[in-house]
Amino acid sequence: MDFDYTESEQSFRQEVQDFLRENLPPKKDRDEHFLKNWLEKVRERGWVGFSWPKAFGGSDGGLIEQAILKEEMALAKAPPLGTSMMGLAWVGPGIMEYGTEEQKKKFIPDILDSKVTWCTGYSEPNHGSDLAAIQCKAELIGDHYLVNGQKIWTTGAPWSQWIILLTRTDFKAKSKHEGITCFLVPMDSPGVEVKPIKNMAGDKHFAEIFFTDVQVPAENRLGAEGEGWKVTVSALANERSSIGEVTQMFSKLDELKELVRSTRVQGRPAAEDPAVRRQLARFETKIAAMKYNGLRYLTKQIKGEPLSSETSVNKLHRASLEIEMDDFAVSLSGEAGLQLKGGENAVSGGSWSKSALNWPNVVIGGGTPNIQRNIIAERILGLPKD
Ligand SMILES: Cc1cc2nc3c(=O)[nH]c(=O)nc-3n(C[C@H](O)[C@H](O)[C@H](O)COP(=O)(O)OP(=O)(O)OC[C@H]3O[C@@H](n4cnc5c(N)ncnc54)[C@H](O)[C@@H]3O)c2cc1C
Numbered sequence: 001m002d003f004d005y006t007e008s009e010q011s012f013r014q015e016v017q018d019f020l021r022e023n024l025p026p027k028k029d030r031d032e033h034f035l036k037n038w039l040e041k042v043r044e045r046g047w048v049g050f051s052w053p054k055a056f057g058g059s060d061g062g063l064i065e066q067a068i069l070k071e072e073m074a075l076a077k078a079p080p081l082g083t084s085m086m087g088l089a090w091v092g093p094g095i096m097e098y099g100t101e102e103q104k105k106k107f108i109p110d111i112l113d114s115k116v117t118w119c120t121g122y123s124e125p126n127h128g129s130d131l132a133a134i135q136c137k138a139e140l141i142g143d144h145y146l147v148n149g150q151k152i153w154t155t156g157a158p159w160s161q162w163i164i165l166l167t168r169t170d171f172k173a174k175s176k177h178e179g180i181t182c183f184l185v186p187m188d189s190p191g192v193e194v195k196p197i198k199n200m201a202g203d204k205h206f207a208e209i210f211f212t213d214v215q216v217p218a219e220n221r222l223g224a225e226g227e228g229w230k231v232t233v234s235a236l237a238n239e240r241s242s243i244g245e246v247t248q249m250f251s252k253l254d255e256l257k258e259l260v261r262s263t264r265v266q267g268r269p270a271a272e273d274p275a276v277r278r279q280l281a282r283f284e285t286k287i288a289a290m291k292y293n294g295l296r297y298l299t300k301q302i303k304g305e306p307l308s309s310e311t312s313v314n315k316l317h318r319a320s321l322e323i324e325m326d327d328f329a330v331s332l333s334g335e336a337g338l339q340l341k342g343g344e345n346a347v348s349g350g351s352w353s354k355s356a357l358n359w360p361n362v363v364i365g366g367g368t369p370n371i372q373r374n375i376i377a378e379r380i381l382g383l384p385k386d
Contacts, residue, residue: 070244
């Protein structure tokens with residue numbers, strides 16, 4: 001097995017590191033102009049939509065370079081490469097594959113230039129894991145569709161300008177995967193009502209969205225009518241090695257080690273406690289396993305083999321690891337560990353307790369652990385469905 005990078009890959013890493021050294025000031029020195037400048041500079045470098053075809057304004061970047069870019073950005077705790085994570089991750093790729101020429105011209109440049117933010121309207125109150133069972137109705141009337149229904153848990157809905165929306169156009173379809181249709185809808189359309197939901201950490205990142213007689217022009221349909229499932233599934237076939245997430249986990253472990261160094265347990269430095277040391281070693285080993293899994297996925301993609309179910313392994317692994325690390329940090333500091341930002345004795349500015357309360361972000365968002373277990377059991381291990 002060869003883990004070494006080629007000369008040109010190493011020089012690309014150097015280029016990213018040099019850029020970060022010159023353009024990423026410490027967090028405390030970042031003023032209101034910083035983000036705008038940052039977004040312009042990374043765009044100029046061709047790092048936004050790095051792997052997208054040049055014909056669409058991307059850079060045709062290779063998979064290894066893309067992983068290096070993600071790794072270095074995560075290591076430096078740099079801001080995102082665009083304002084619309086979802087636009088870059090799946091709306092853009094979906095439009096490139098299924099969009100009309102007009103849609104490509106209208107939407108792709110704005111995503112790359114961070115001019116718009118997209119949100120994703122898939123989940124409904126009774127249809128989260130079983131996404132294909134959606135009920136939000138779209139009905140073709142003349143030159144537009146009339147949309148009625150509800151979405152929930154839509155991240156970014158309170159500030160997004162556009163939503164990629166899954167609806168049902170055929171309620172009599174033979175299978176639930178048929179009869180689903182995808183739309184690109186402006187959030188300021190009459191009849192769209194956004195009700196932010198406060199999560200238990202106190203943030204209002206997601207919302208319920210109510211659609212009442214919303215008129216969506218037929219030209220805003222993405223892909224053919226009834227083919228929304230295909231559009232949704234294939235848009236996700238991007239770089240999915242989870243290398244960036246692994247780097248974030250290593251950074252989190254460094255912060256945990258820092259916390260251990262500054263904490264005392266029963267009058268002695270926590271770093272001298274064998275149980276604490278063993279736990280840190282366990283975390284490190286688990287993250288290393290994630291890293292090598294990630295590299296395995298990357299190798300597969302480089303060989304041109306599509307990724308499918310295997311990415312559920314790292315998703316599941318990360319979900320439990322994040323919870324274990326947050327719980328460990330919070331319990332290490334006793335009562336003070338529970339205090340949030342502003343609390344008299346809050347530890348690390350309350351960041352560990354906040355992260356512990358935000359566990360649904362990595363555990364539920366994008367598919368629950370049970371669903372990942374089902375995927376691993378059925379599609380990787382070949383176990384029977386019942
Ligand atoms: C932070 C966050 C951000 C999100 N952002 C978005 C977003 O931007 N857009 C969007 O559309 N959605 C978003 N979601 C919704 C998310 O995709 C769903 O919450 C998730 O898919 C689970 O669906 P559900 O909430 O309906 O739970 P359910 O599907 O009702 O699941 C409830 C429980 O039952 C279990 N379960 C369900 N089915 C099975 C099964 N077949 N076998 C075994 N166990 C099962 C689940 O594992 C879970 O424990 C977000 C959620 C969170 C927490």
